[in-house]
Amino acid sequence: MDKFDKLSGVAAPLPLVNVDTDMIIPKQFLKTIKRSGLGVNLFDEMRYQDDGSENPDFVLNRPAYREAQILVAGENFGCGSSREHAPWALLDFGIRCVIAPSFADIFHNNCFKNGILPITLPQEQVDALMAEAEKGSNARIEVDLESQTVTASDGTRYPFEVDSFRKHCLLNGLDDIALTLEKSSRIASFETEADAQRPWV
């Protein structure tokens, strides 16, 4: 997993609530056995017209946002399916950070496993950043995970909360599995105890 410490980039505004994972990556693109290459189909149904050409109105097709690294969106972002293809597609496109008033649980988890930082901020602050994002490439937003702040182009700083373990993993690009495997003997003794207590499992 790539490390995440600081990011300074263009933020694309997506002022929709309940952006679901079917919107982020429709199911016809889930028939892959790989993690890469999903970026071209990110937001496929909104991004392309029926004939396959780009929809010029969709935010990521507008010249200012084609290189966006941050997404600012409405509440309950990432609801719906557990598909990790959603963060894979975001990442493949180049998005490393999503800012929203709230996130769906599984999506939120999946982001951290892929080096994407989901930032939850109060609605008014998201609204302010949304207005910032509307300014296009004139407004670069800075995200600093170490100090847990988002800084808008006018210098306004927005502190955010993040789970300390996840922060640690993201800052150091650590692989969860390797970390857990270090606890193998603890897992084995749990198994022995649980087996005695609940042998039917």
Added chain:
Amino acid sequence: MSGKTLYDKIWDAHVVQQDEGTCLLYIDRHMVHEVTSPQAFEGLRMTGRKVRAPQRTIAVPDHNVPTTEDRANGIENEDSRIQVDALDKNARDFGINYYPVSDIRQGIVHIVGPENGWTLPGMTIVCGDSHTATHGAFGALAHGIGTSEVEHVLATQTLIQSKSKNMKVEITGQLMPGVTAKDITLSVIGHTGTAGGTGYVIEYCGEAIRSLSMEGRMTVCNMAIEGGARAGLIAPDQTTFDYVKGRTHAPKGEQWDAALEWWKTLKSDEDAHWDKVVTIRGEDIAPVVTWGTSPEDVLPITAAVPAPEDFSGGKVGAVKRSLEYMGLNPGQRLQDIEIDTVFIGSCTNGRIEDLRAAAAVMKGHKVKPGLRAMVVPGSGLVRAQAEEEGLAQIFRDAGFEWRMAGCSMCLAMNPDQLAPGERCAATSNRNFEGRQGRGGRTHLMSPQMAAAAAITGRLTDVREMMAPEPEPA
């Protein structure tokens, strides 16, 4: 100190190690399907890791599989075939329990698990699928995970988790005739919103929940995720024990007795602390349908399509967009909405009881000419039982297609899809844009309501069909 909730108890019994903020939780059952697992197995191969507990791991292809009878001859779509073949190979190479397409026990993973006794009270169960919440109906802590977590569970049989808050959803009293478990779960989401459960594990309780069969309870818990919750739970009781007993992988003999003793302790203490409580009177729940593109867009069938101005905040724009997508106008009566397709199936409503309920409405009726209607049983075993009970014949006689088991038109990854603009009465759980096919329009409802819609060709109040014949004047 206050008592513990059911969630607290299951959690505590599975803590391997408590770290700061997070916790390593042991996973009793890991269910796997073909869409969210290939990259996880690839990860194991790349790092030379093994599956830690293959005996606790169960795999079944369901999302991609065709539901036509000729599927035994192979899957035509190349990408689908590659995914199913990859699961075949991974199951074999890593030695996990497997139900291939050719096995009569194959079906939707959330139906296969309970049916074969893999799902038991008090367990922790995960699957790379958000509707894993279904298994919570047994009083098991069950939730969906992403593919990285699938790999984590395969390699370590644990998951790094932080604990959710406790939410109680109580449905008091009794349901009125024509009202089902599906109406309960949709109404709860209509009440709390799709983010209302975010950060919580929900325990459903109350008399109306207690009165439900296991099938009904699975329908309720299945959609906990649509309300944003990590999991839904129902405390196990005699109904649960009766369902579990005798199933292939359920405990037997002395082990059964020991298990039962523990299972009976699996309920929330009287003085348990709840972070949020929602109470709904069973009598107030009507047969409902969805009108929009979010499962929270729920109204009683007797209502009319709302206007964007009826809402506030970001929802105004969302409603505007969804009415346009759905091709509906504010004020239009829901019962006047004409449909093209009926889909009965999915892990929400593809169990035997659902098919019985739909068949009871269909009996002696025909699908309205011009409509396409299909029943996709949730598993091969459900299908066989429905054949035996004569339900399949009722559906066939009425003009339904009688399909093989799988997810099918619930998410349309196989050839069962809606055409753009086509409108479907569906018993599944998601009405997102494009969910059942690009441009397709989905109305969620109970199997009874879907059957009623099949007869009339429009969204229909099933209670009208149940009313006694009027006395001759």
